[in-house]
Amino acid sequence: MSIAxxxxxxxxxxxxxxxxxxxxxxxxxARAGAAVGVADLSQESAARVAKAICDSGGKSVPLQMDIADPTSVEAAIAKLHAELGTISILVNNAAAWVVKEFKDTTPADVERVIGVTLVGTINVTRAALPDVVERRGRIINTISDSGRTGERFMSVYAAAKAGLIGLTKSIAKEVGGQGVMVNGVSPGTTSTPGGSGFIEAAGGAEKLARAYPLGRIGEPQDIANAVLFFSSPLCSWITGQVLSVSGGFTMV
Ligand SMILES: NC(=O)c1ccc[n+]([C@@H]2O[C@H](COP(=O)([O-])OP(=O)(O)OC[C@H]3O[C@@H](n4cnc5c(N)ncnc54)[C@H](O)[C@@H]3O)[C@@H](O)[C@H]2O)c1
Structure with a gap:
């Protein structure tokens, strides 16, 4: 017997x-069988990932979307509706950051980091929530341990991510009665194209790994596995939670 x-x-x-x-x-x-709208600021990146999913037998459409722009969000969701249908799983994962001392942070940095990471997530959630409520679905937000414990040189980003924790819990309370579960995954340092600047600035993956009880930094699949759980029927009575997926680095 097995559980699938x-x-x-x-x-x-x-x-x-x-x-x-x-x-x-x-x-x-997609490997678990969902049809996936791959939304990204970069049309090229979204197209590459959607094509890879389709080439391996899955169902996917690329969506060019700037989450900071409500008009762009609505247009992309209209395309998703036309091609795949009503959203049952929303994963708010896009974010923006700058790595610099707080005293050097400019108003433009603040506008971008808060505008994408916090306001952008709010934009997408507002636009997709009627779908998710209709489908009694799931929302999973990619947060960051910086929002729970703070992170030097990433103060504005940490503030935006802390805001996402409040958003996750508040929406979970609002829509729980309609059968929707809202949770967050909070990655520790993870090896990604976007994370490479931070990893280098911190002295490299091997040096960082020493601070992790499980002896390594994260891989994207580590985070995806937790999102899969929160998206699945195995998550049946959990909402408003933020799970650190960080090899034990953050134990809160
Ligand atoms: N990598 C890490 O160490 C780490 C740690 C904690 C949290 N996170 C979080 O994980 C998530 C993914 O980060 P990643 O490391 O995979 O980064 P990444 O840069 O590799 O990927 C981010 C993607 O988001 C897209 N994007 C950026 N701005 C956008 C916008 N306005 N609208 C739509 N798409 C946009 C980018 O084009 C890119 O494809 C982010 O929320 C990040 O804060 C990452």
Whole structure:
């Protein structure tokens, strides 16, 4: 006897699905049978990931989307509706960051980091929530341990991610009665194209790994596995939670 995760019939929207953690999430949900809208600022990246899913027998459409722009979000969701149907799994994964001392942070940095990471996630959630409620579905937000414990040189980003924790819990309370579960995954340092600058600045993956009880930094699949759980029927009575997926680095 075995337990299988079957998401066939589900329609997932994954933001930032064109790279790193989002790519692993999109691919993993597709492998479990979900039809996946791969949304990314980069049309080229979204197209590459959606094509890879389709080439391996899955169902996917690429969506060019700037989560910071509500008009772009609505247009991409309209395309998703036309091609795949109503969203049952929303994965808010796209974010923006700058790595610099707080005293050097410019108003433009603040506008971009808060505008994409926090306001962008709110934009997508507002646009997709009617679908997710209709489908009694799931919302999973990619947060960051920086939002739970703080991170030097990433203060504005950490503030935006801490905001996402409040958003996750508040929406979970609002829509729990309608059968929707809202949770967050909070990655530790993970080897991705976007994470490479931080890893280098911190002295490299091997040096960072020494601080991790499980002896290594994360791989995108580590995070995708947790998102798969929160997307699946195995997650049946959990909402408003933020799970650190960080090899034991953060134990809160
Ligand atoms: N890599 C890490 O160490 C780490 C740690 C903690 C949290 N995270 C979080 O994981 C998520 C994914 O990060 P990653 O490391 O895979 O980064 P990545 O840069 O490899 O991928 C991010 C993707 O998001 C897209 N994107 C950026 N701005 C966008 C926008 N305005 N609209 C739509 N798409 C946009 C990018 O084009 C890119 O394809 C982010 O929320 C990040 O904060 C990453």
């Amino acid at each position: 995760i079957d998401l066939s019939g589900d329609v997932a929207l994954v933001t930032g699905g064109g790279s790193g953690i989002g790519e692993a999430i999109a691919t993993t949900l």
